[in-house]
Amino acid sequence: MSLPPLALTQGDPAGVGPELSLLAWARRNALGLPPFACIADIDHLARLSRRLGLDVPLVACDWDEAGRHFATALPVIPLAEATAAEPGRPAPATAQGTIASISRAVAAVRQGQAAAVVTNPIAKSVLYAAGFAHPGHTEYLAHLAGDGGTPPMPVMMLWCDELAVVPVTIHVPLRAVPDLLTTELIVETGRIVAEGLKRSFGIANPRLALSGLNPHAGESGALGGEDAAVVAPAVTALRALGIDARGPYPADTMFHARARAGYDAALAMYHDQALIPIKTIAFDEGVNVTLGLPFIRTSPDHGTAFDIAGKGIARPDSLIAALKLAARMARQLAKAAE
Template identity: 55%
Template sequence: MTMPLALTMGDPAGIGGELTLKAWLARRHAAPFVALDDPGRLQALARKLSLDVPIREVPTIDVAAGVFRDALPVFPVPLGTPPVPGTPDPANAAAVIASIEQATRLTLAGEAAAVVTNPIHKSTLYGVGFPHPGHTEFLAALTGTALPVMMLASPVLRVVPVTVHASLRRMLEMITVERIVAVCRVTDAALRAQWGIPAPRLALAGLNPHAGEDGTMGEEEILTIAPAIAQLRAEGIDAFGPFAADSMFTPTARAGYDVAMGMYHDQALIPLKTLDMAQGVNVTLGLPVVRTSPDHGTAFAIAGQGRADPSSLIAAIDLAADLASRKEATA
């Protein structure tokens, strides 16, 4: 990989800054990255947590890789006000958004290899007029992507929710044959192109208990999910199911597929976070850029205390580097 990864700040009142510092300390095991952050706040945080991380502000991204061995390169994104750990401040919302925008712009321009995002606090952004449900939808808007798809991946499991940031009531309206087919197409294409899996196996979960029990516990499996599977198989995509969600994540079941397609957010994410929270990575499929993120939130309750575990961010950095390298080699 010839370019650094672009790492966003996340909410400065959360654990993102600490994770960034600790990821640099583990740099022998991570690809070079540049933090799009406020250098002063990272310096102050490193001193507070007694982390020996030299901070070096860089004027352009192209020098970051050369700096990375000896110091954490930071492309400056000034904050509106000094952050207070655990207390998100709307005065810093513009900087949080700008960090994501700049990371995406740099990656689209070919100056950065991929986008890696630290966790944001969505409600704080909503308070200043942020119109997107989360990172996934914002990145889609920034890149002109019609259908971004969220995948969470770890060494033991990959999952994709067909619907993401929607209430259960709204989710029921969103589960259609067309949406299931579209999300599965994006997933299948990404597994082929980015993961190098020549014939991905997509296992679809049912929506209802026992996958509907032949219609006695709900008809969505018969009327919606099964027709979607039939259409996908007619297109040459190895989709199968629907399976009862309470039994499709056992070790034996997981050996039979490459990705589990859940119908809604928690159905897909709870198994992965239970099995491998530390190594879980959020990947956005369907974008023209590689984007990964740790699979956890801002963790305000432990922010600024030196207790945050950087494992998921390091895994996100490693996966972004792998995917970006494969993309670069293919191009």
């Protein structure tokens, strides 16, 4: 099945994203990577390629030319915003190019020019210093998906071949989690996850396992009442919607191999409860998938890594996994639409 190329964003040009893009293209044949095009400043990529001693030819092109160029050169959709960024030296002056790369990737997918959005890491602090008005990357993608109206609710799923896990609450202090965690939030998250697994992964009847919030899932109330009062009713409500949801289970027994065989995705109640197991299982190959958007978005499960940018030691494993998964999801959507 032939698909348009994937739209790969620039990310923060002072981070590892641009060099990971170069490294991924250099390994395209050995790893059977799907065609992708970078939305970036081509001169910046050329300087970085020379700095790292990489033999990566670049070609500026339009979307309709990217696929045929991919075999012999890395296709670049040129940004109007030039960057003088140096690896490891983030600067607010680069923010507009970073933002433009994201918005153009979304536009390309929504216009059918690209198959999916794959985003390189950004630094929110750099964007904030330039006046960026959104809490983060995902919220900006949801804003673009909303077309000026109410944005959809995005859900972050961390994925590898062995595990898919979703944190219901994400980047908040641990002490704030019990107040933010509601039955309604869990149900809506579970509904979006189940729909995403059906739509983009081809799982006809997704099985969801929900963790408890407290140790031992509250141990019948002895270790906290939230599991009985908040999580258990969410499981009941999800099942009433026809979703195969189970739990709440003690989080410390949910992630060994035998337990993972019993579900398609785990819903964890807070950030570390979700990310510790997947980063233990697949530290270098984990992928961040955003469900709930009207387009596919994946990204590496790591940050900008300013401390190693430009040193030639960054590993492209997670970006490669994100590219492969985006293509797999796009093929599934195309198959379902036939």
